[in-house]
Amino acid sequence: MKEGKDKIEEIDCMEAINGLYAYLDGEMADPGTLAKFEHHLEHCHSCYSRTQLETALGQLIKKSAKDTAPEKLQTRLKKLIQGL
Amino acid sequence: MTSTEAKTWFGQSIEGCLDSLYGLAMRLTRNAADAEDLVSESVTKAWSAIGTLEDRNRFRPWIFRILHNCYISDYRKKSVRPVAYSYDDYAEEGEEDDITSLLIKQSADFLSWWGNPEREFANKLLGKDILAAMEKLPEAFRVAVVLVNVEGLSYDEAAEVLGVPPGTIRSRMKRGRTLLQKALWEHAVDSGLISDNEMKGSKP
Numbered sequence: 001m002k003e004g005k006d007k008i009e010e011i012d013c014m015e016a017i018n019g020l021y022a023y024l025d026g027e028m029a030d031p032g033t034l035a036k037f038e039h040h041l042e043h044c045h046s047c048y049s050r051t052q053l054e055t056a057l058g059q060l061i062k063k064s065a066k067d068t069a070p071e072k073l074q075t076r077l078k079k080l081i082q083g084l
Numbered sequence: 085m086t087s088t089e090a091k092t093w094f095g096q097s098i099e100g101c102l103d104s105l106y107g108l109a110m111r112l113t114r115n116a117a118d119a120e121d122l123v124s125e126s127v128t129k130a131w132s133a134i135g136t137l138e139d140r141n142r143f144r145p146w147i148f149r150i151l152h153n154c155y156i157s158d159y160r161k162k163s164v165r166p167v168a169y170s171y172d173d174y175a176e177e178g179e180e181d182d183i184t185s186l187l188i189k190q191s192a193d194f195l196s197w198w199g200n201p202e203r204e205f206a207n208k209l210l211g212k213d214i215l216a217a218m219e220k221l222p223e224a225f226r227v228a229v230v231l232v233n234v235e236g237l238s239y240d241e242a243a244e245v246l247g248v249p250p251g252t253i254r255s256r257m258k259r260g261r262t263l264l265q266k267a268l269w270e271h272a273v274d275s276g277l278i279s280d281n282e283m284k285g286s287k288p
Contacts, residue, residue, distance in 0.1 A: 021257050025232055027239050057265070058233055064214040065234045067107035073120045074102065077127055081095045084131045 008039040016040045016047045024054055097143050104235050111230045112155045122159055126151040145241040217267035225260030228253055
């Protein structure tokens with residue numbers, strides 16, 4: 001296990017920051033790229049903190065921008081769909 | 085499937101994503117009455133175009149696309165509220181290095197502020213402030229952030245909704261988030277959440 005980890009190629013902070021949003025959005029599909037990114041986070045406090053910040057901010061954006069459709073719209077749509 | 089069954093399925097599918105449709109409509113129109121009209125009009129159009137839905141598992145991106153198109157063709161022109169920021173909606177292609185540089189430059193101050201002891205206090209204010217900051221974003225970035233960050237669509241699905249390549253979504257997500265952070269930082273400075281000492285004479 002340790003031997004495998006040692007083989008992970010190092011990336012610099014610029015490359016890590018460049019891939020940060022793809023990582024957070026679940027778009028870092030390549031296992032090799034994902035391993036390099038996570039390996040960097042384990043060793044770089046700055047990028048780790050940045051990832052924590054972006055994660056927290058992303059959760060806050062999600063929570064803040066979630067809406068609930070008003071009841072009158074729900075009623076309006078039920079009638080509309082019945083009449084289609 | 086009979087037409088009655090199809091209509092029942094359609095109604096259930098709409099009900100299942102109604103909050104999301106209304107949320108997207110709100111972020112686009114920035115007005116509750118227009119958002120309700122936009123959703124209703126989109127549902128009518130979606131039923132008329134139900135034959136174009138090839139994969140029922142992709143109902144969400146399909147109806148989001150109809151709503152977005154409906155907004156562009158019928159509602160955008162009505163919008164009288166100006167965008168408060170002068171960021172260029174279209175300065176997004178081929179600027180990956182610029183965006184990354186801004187992310188790094190902006191990081192230190194924002195990170196320092198976020199991690200300060202007043203973070204809990206700041207957190208309480210941020211919900212409404214984030215909505216205000218989102219409203220100021222140029223539409224292209226605002227919609228990308230809503231589709232991916234709020235609604236959890238993949239870049240491919242968001243690209244399908246907006247009729248752009250997935251790479252454009254990737255770029256818009258970077259720039260949109262960067263602009264949001266800039267707006268939040270400015271708000272924090274203006275409202276005194278950040279002290280002079282924390283600012284250290286620099287801004288993102």
